[in-house]
Amino acid sequence: MKTRTWILMVLAFFIASAVNATDFPSMNVIPVEANKAMLAYKAPSAATLEVTLTDCHGEVLYFKRTNQKEKEYNQVFDFSELDDGSYCMCVNYGNRSVKRTLMVEGEEIGVGAPLRCYEPYFCLEEKKLNISFFNSPQKPVYVNIYKNGQHVDGFKLGDDLAIQKRLDLSSLKSGEYEVVVTDHITDHKFLAEL
Missing domain, CATH: 2.60.40.3080 (Immunoglobulin-like)
Structure with missing residues (x-):
């Protein structure tokens, strides 16, 4: 009986995932001036968010969890104190996340393509x-x-x-x-x- 419940639960999870596959939000990281970039997140439905910035070794440099459900979230980040290198900006919402790789070189910030995944x-x-x-x-x-x-x-x-x-x-x-x-x-x- 437990196996049958497990299989039904997994099937429901994948059906819900397939239905929601087109509901991925947009998440952009936009350079706004030297050493600064703005995280711009927008979703079709509101959810509590976890915003994380990590370095190339996975060390968390910034973390924020929203207390309320959000459809939009914007924040400017100052990278002037960070060394040149690779960083990752991630927004988790529910059982999904979207990430972008950031390359900091001097005052320039390069932004990679969004990577979307399920937890x-x-x-x-x-x-x-x-x-x-x-x-x-x-x-x-x-x-x-x-x-x-x-x-x-x-x-x-x-x-x-x-x-x-x-x-x-x-x-x-x-x-x-x-x-x-x-x-x-x-x-x-x-x-x-x-």
């Missing part, structure tokens, strides 16, 4: 972890499991459009584990308490 769905029941992921780019996806920062296990989930895997974690000792699903865009993290 994976995780469900832990009785030491079995169900992972469902809409892999729209159809690039290889991997999962790695860590405990206290130490790698425990990892393997390739595949490159199918719809990835559905059940991991049996019953052989792991009790404790908190970090499960990291990695696609070609980013890492998606889940904390599993066994």
Whole structure:
């Protein structure tokens, strides 16, 4: 019965994802003057947002979560204190996100194409972890499991459009584990308490 419920839930998730595939918002990063750029986000429906700016090593330089649902969000960022290099601006909304790579060179800011992705769905029941992921780019996806920062296990989930895997974690000792699903865009993290 649990397997049937799981399959129905995953099918509903993918149908909803397919219906909403055209509802991606626009997210632009527009250079407005030397060392400054404006994040301009606009969506067809309101959602709470998480805005993140990271460097090329994944270190978070800026993070903001909105308290209210927003259809539009604009903010100017000053890059004058940052070193030349690659950065990533990301807006998460619901189970989806849109990202743009930024290249800072002196006073110039270059902006890459938008990358849109879905966040994976995780469900832990009785030491079995169900992972469902809409892999729209159809690039290889991997999962790695860590405990206290130490790698425990990892393997390739595949490159199918719809990835559905059940991991049996019953052989792991009790404790908190970090499960990291990695696609070609980013890492998606889940904390599993066994």
